[in-house]
Amino acid sequence: MFSSFMTNTWIVASIVAAVAGFVGFFVVIRGASFAAHALPLGAFPGAAAASLAGVNPLFGLVAFAGLGVIGISWLSRRGRYEVATALCLITLLGLGALFLSMTSEYSQEVYALLFGEVLGVGNSDLAPVAAISAFSIAVTAALFRPLLLSSVSPDLAKARGVSSRAMELGFLTILALATAMALPVVGALLVFSLMIGPAAAARSLTDRPLLAIFLSAGISLVTVWTAIALSYLSNWPVGFFVGVLGAACYGLGRVSARVRARPSAGVPRIQA
Template sequence: MFSSFLLHTWIAATLLAIAAGSLGYFVVLRRSAFAAHALPLAAFPGGALASLLGFAPLWGLGGFAIIGVLFLRIFSRLGRRDVAMGLLLSSFLALGGLFLSLGREYAARVYGLLFGEVLGISSASLLPLALLVSVVLLLLLWQFPILLLESTQPELANAHAISSARIEWFFLLLLALVSAAAVPVVGTLLVFTLLVSPAAAAQRLSRRPYHAWALAILFAELLSWSSIALSYWSNWPLSFFVGIQGAALFLFSRIFARN
């Protein structure tokens, strides 16, 4: 389980869990769970296009996730965020399907991008992944108090001349970067689980912001590590264990919080 061919996966999952847990706390706090589902799907065609052209998928994933943020903000200004999300999902999924169909390894690429691949992390992709996660964490820590204030007390934030629009741009761009980084490991369809489940469980168990934030990171790490171990022992997909354990974690947190 700790052999050299899995070492890259352990490192990548550890880095991603820190980023996903940290940002996921604000995803739940700002009620942006659907955006956390939409942006990984927006990144999907970028990974497909990068693979088709022979580039590292991470760059394509990041570029298209940022494009997804732009479209999301443009359509949201029209006043119908739900319609914007629906249009975003359908159009980007269709585009990703087109790019994948043009390649020669259609089935393998579809599986890897949609559901992740436990052995899909190479040594060459670890450095850009680590840099991307480091940038996200530094930016999040830099703006943490402001983001927390705007997310919990927007009226007070406006009174202190904090721009809600600027904070929303900042938050969505960070979410896009984390989504792009997570797709190669857990897949497009389950980035949402890694972002939302640990944070939602943490907020059920603690109302104190910094405690809940730390719990979200801890739960994300435990979810990632246990999923890798179970995937290795059972030879079942990593994404299956991320999804099932994420749902179970939230369910148990609700039961524990009620008691």
């Protein structure tokens, strides 16, 4: 489990988990789980395009995630946000079907991007993942206050001169980078579980934004580490364990919130 060939696995998975927990906090408070699901599904055909072009698949993932951001941002100005997200998703999936039809040697890579193949991370992936992670964290930190304000109170943010369009575009850009980076680890079908499960659990445990972010990142790290260990021992996909553990974290968070909110039984009230 801790052999030399697993070094890249632990490094990349830890980076992805930390970024997913950080960004996932804003996904939860903005109610953007559909976008967190649609962007990676729309981005994975970019890996097929990159393979056809002979470049690193990660660059194709980022490029197609960027196309998704532009499409959602542009279409949502003229219609409902959910409809714009769905239209971009089906368009990118259509392009993916076209690219996949041009090659017969991409089936294993498609499976890995859909369901995750963390053991397939190579040395060439470390630098791009680290660079994208650093950029995502830096942009999120720079936009933290206005992004948080526009997420919890759009009217107050508007009154203070915060552009909702700019914050939406910034948030989608961060989300696209984070999801594209996480695809090789947990796969397109389960990347949103790594963002939403730990973040929702942290949100249930505290109302303090900074504490919730650190809790989300911590829970996400523990989830990925446990998933890798279980996958190594059972030879089951990492994505399966990430999904199950993410749902379990959310369930435990909700139970904890209910227990803390329940009034203590048998404690006499002091009358004035």
